[in-house]
Amino acid sequence: METIVYSGVTLEIPSEICQDISLLFEIISPDTWNNHLTDEHREMLMGFLPEFPHNDLEEKTRTLEMFFMDENFRYGTPLRIFHEQLCKGFFNPEISKMRAIHKKIMYREYRYRQKQYFHHTLEEVLVRRKRVLDIVSN
Amino acid sequence: VVSDAGNWCLIESDPGVFTDLIHKFGVKGVQVEEIWSLDDDSFINLKPVHGLIFLFKWQQEEQPSGTVVQDNRLDKIFFAKQVDDKQCLCHTSNPINIAQLKACGPTAGIYTQQTLFEFDKQQPSEDDDVFHFVGYIPIEGRLYELDGLKDGPIDLGPIPPGTDWLTVVQPVIQRRIQKYSEGEIHFNLMAIVSDRKMVIERSITQLQREIEESEGDTSSQEEELARLRVTLETEETKRTRWQIENIRRKHNYLPLIVNMMKILAEEGKLLPIYHNAREKARARHEKSKE
Structure with missing residues (x-):
């Protein structure tokens, strides 16, 4: 059943x-x-x-x-x-409970990856900005 | 780097809002429609489709579906990278024209001097996360995926000459839908299509003016006007039908199914119907064996 x-x-x-x-x-x-x-x-x-x-x-x-x-x-x-x-x-109540937990874990992983991505992007932007500033000041 | 969220516009994942946004960019003659299946049938009414927007609740780590474009094709493709975390936004200071707009699918919001859209100012809570957008468009014979969280446009390969690009994008989207349905990730699919109604309305206004200003014979213009009015009516009927279909499709049918079963069970009819159905299935099975 x-x-x-x-x-x-x-x-x-x-x-x-x-x-x-x-x-x-x-x-x-x-x-x-x-x-x-x-x-x-x-x-x-x-x-x-x-x-x-x-x-x-x-x-x-x-x-x-x-x-x-x-x-x-x-x-x-x-x-x-x-x-x-x-x-x-x-x-099924048992399965849906497990599914909810699984979903929560996946969501956390997603947040972590997002943070990594933005960290990486921030670095990139700072490097580029520095390059532009250098060009301008020279 | 923009830290002040107040400079960003947040938009909802609604086709009407998208259409409005596109119009405010100054792009005329297109609109966004939500689509509900990838059957050829559902595209027939919409063609030509200029681009597709796939939006979903949140993204899992995934293998890139193609190679990231890094060569001089980038001069022609407008690609905006998402730079703000919470709002799922992208940043662009370039002027926007239609070609760029087509490529601007993945943008959930656009940074502008004036705020075009201001919905949802609150920070999304954990369950109420914002959507992420990915765009699919054909550019010069190749299919591209534009994802603001990637380093550039993703080349999904050539569109064979003489083929409708929709047939090429279909399996790609299909795979995504499959995956997201399984992962219970909420998603929508929207198409950027020509707004025929608006084009017709404009022609009608122009013809009316011509007829008013003209002093000579206007019979040919009047004939054209009558023809346009019929076409406009067809478009309007189509749109009404669309609205009805949208109501039908957005509905949740689970309560209907579950309650129908509940009534049958309470009436002691569920099992008899089920046994009957099983007998029928068995008979069919026997028959196919013979």
């Missing part, structure tokens, strides 16, 4: 989904939407779609269609991105 902890929701999902993405597409599908959810559910879930300034309902319906039909949104589709994150343990 894969554990999902996300914004107050805890779920256990069979890990076989990671081997076969089609299982996910069957669960999150137009069929599920149309035949396994009530009107109240659908209305509640529609609230998780983006708000549009004009033709809100029409655009929301179109968005839902794109969402189910696996159309590209942003360097991938929402479902594929979710699948990838799920299988990498993104939603």
Whole structure:
């Protein structure tokens, strides 16, 4: 089982989904939407779609269609991105804790490299300035 | 060396702000658009693309992707080195023209006598770090990467004659996106494109003036005016569609997915649907074996 902890929701999902993405597409599908959810559910879930300034309902319906039909949104589709994150343990509390630590360490290394870079650049600028001043004073 | 951060301009990583900045440099006819995929489809509406700006939250140490240019090509390429740590800025005292601007992709801010932009005056905290920018542009048949933290422009090799430079830059960007997605580094990709709307609007104004001032027959000008108005309308429709697409793409769909699963689980439907799906997959698998 894969554990999902996300914004107050805890779920256990069979890990076989990671081997076969089609299982996910069957669960999150137009069929599920149309035949396994009530009107109240659908209305509640529609609230998780983006708000549009004009033709809100029409655009929301179109968005839902794109969402189910696996159309590209942003360097991938929402479902594929979710699948990838799920299988990498993104939603697993243990793994995400380790990931946060890893990220912090990488960030520190980055700051260190930045400092080195600026130190090096400063030296370079000072040497150049000296050269220019020498030329001027001669 | 500039130590006073007050002399620097900070800009946000937003296409509108970038467009505004470019216009304030005095460059007309271009704008910056955010792009969301590297498919040919998404470029069709934007072409011609003059340059790409890749921006990301922070940078890991990495191997240079090509050789740093140090020869006389530097006379033609404008390259600005980043000199301030906290603000991710670059320093330039050169006058800026369009060719230079194209090469000025990696600049997160430009030092100017007058402050053009003043957002975010606070120092970024540890979690709220500023972005770093890298530009990609074609110059005289070769692809260059401009990174203000490098010693010079990086030569990424030739663009074969007759090839669109976008096809050459695509794999380069793709690799970066891959890497940053894995490292959970926030990134955006923006394109510097022609602002057709502005060009058309200008022609319309000019034609209107001509018609007003002219005393003779203006039918040909009026015909042209009508044609331009249609084109302008098409551009405006395109832009509205863009806005809608941007809203759609910027949205986070995780709550939708997770809550849909939660409802199904609460209703006792998640597992039956899952088992059903597994049966289907097994049947498909059997079938493909036969």
